[in-house]
Amino acid sequence: MKLLVSAPGKLHLLGEHVVVHNKPAIITAVDKRCFVQIDFRKDEKIKIVSKNYKQEITITFLEIVNKFQKAEKAYQKYSKTNNIELLKSITKDPLDYPLLIVGQFINSNGLKSISGFDLTIDSKIPVGAGMGSSGALAVSIIGALYLFINKKFDKETINKIAYLCEQKKHGKPSGGDNTTSCFGGLVWFKKDEGLKSLVFVLPKDVTQNFYVVNTGTPKETTGEMVSMVKDLLQKNPKVIQDIFDDQAILVNNLLNSLKNGENDQIIEIIRAGEGNLEKLGVVSLFVQKIIRDIEASGGAAKICGGGGIKKGTGMLLIYHKDLKKLQKALKNYKLIPTQLTLGVEGLKIENISDTI
DSSP states (O other), X not given: OEEEEEEXXXXXXXXXXXXXXXXXXXXXXXXXXXXXXXXXXXXXXXXXXXXXXXXXXXEOHHHHHHHXXXXXXXXXXXXXXXXXXXXXXXXXXXXXXXHHHHHHHHHHTTOSOOOOEEEEEEEOSOTTSSXXXXXXXXXXXXXXXXXXXXXXXXXXXXXXXXXXXXXXXHSSOOSHHHHHHHHBSEXXXXXXXXXXEOOSOOOHHHHTTEEEEEOOOOSSOHHHHHHXXXXXXXXXXXXXXXXXXXXXXXXXXXXXXXXXTOHHHHHHHHHHHHHHHHHTTOBOHHHHHHHHHHHHTTOEEEEOSSOBSSSOOSEEEEEOSXXXXXXXXHGGGTOOOBOOOBSOBOSEEEEEEOOO
C-alpha cells in the first residue's frame, strides 16, 4: 500500500497570541502544504524520513510507545511548573515531533501493535515562520495513519489528536493552527467555540493587496513566546487584559472590513493590531523598523505567529495597495514580497495505491 495526504499552512489575519486566551482570531489556510506519504513495509519496523531536514530514523513500535510515554510525563510536569525547558526537551531534535505524533496516534487509538511502514515528510511550509508548519505536520501524519489502518478519515477526530500533539510542541496553543489546517478555508476561531467557517469570499481587490515576507526564523520558540505573554498577564492582569480586549474588537472590525472590501479600514486595523502585539513584547526592534517603513509607504504589516525578541519573527503579513511603493520600502532589507492564495482546501487525500 502507498498513500499520500497533504494539509495546508495558515496565516493569522489577526488574533495571534490573544486567541490563546480565548479571544477570537481570523485565520486563513494558504497554498503552502505539508505532504506525508506512507508506504507499507513487509517487516514491523517504522521508518520516519524528513526530506526537509534530510534525516531519517528506523524504530520499533515499542520504542515509539516508550518515547511517547516519556514525552507525556514531561508535558504533564511542564503543565504544573510552566518550565519552558521541559517543554523544549520533548521535541529537541527534528524527528522528535513526527515520532511524538505517531506515538500520540497510537495512544489515542489504544493500539497494541501496528504494521510496519515508511513515513516520508515533504513540507513546503517554512518552519518557524508563523505559518503553522507543526500543525499541518500533525494533521497530515494523523490523517495518513487513519488511512493506513483502514479507519474512518474523520476530520473532527484527526483534529482532536493533532491538538494534543500541538500542546506537547507549543505548551498552551489555542488549537487554531491545527484546526485551520485540518478544515481549510477562511475561518473565525475562538478557543471555547472552535472553528466557524466564513462562507463569504474575500473580494479580489482585497486579496490582491495581501503579501508576505520572511524576516527570518525566530531564535525563540512559539512555546517560549506564548509563555512570556502568559507571564505578562499574571504580572499586569489589568493592562494586558485591556490589550486582549482591544485586539478582540479589532478582529471583529477586520471581519466586517474584509467582507466589505474597505481597504483604508483594513490598513488602519492591521496597524492597530500590530501595535497591540508590540505592546505585548513579541515583535523585535529589527522587525518593528521594517513595519514602520512599510507603514510610511502607505501600507500595514504584522507578525503572523508567535513572534520573536532578538531579530527575525518569521513571516510578516503585509497589506498594501501599491506594490511598487512596497517593493521600494523593502529594498534596503533585501526582502521581496510574494502573494499566497488564501482560503485553500484543508486536509485532503492526494493519492492511494495498492501497489507494494
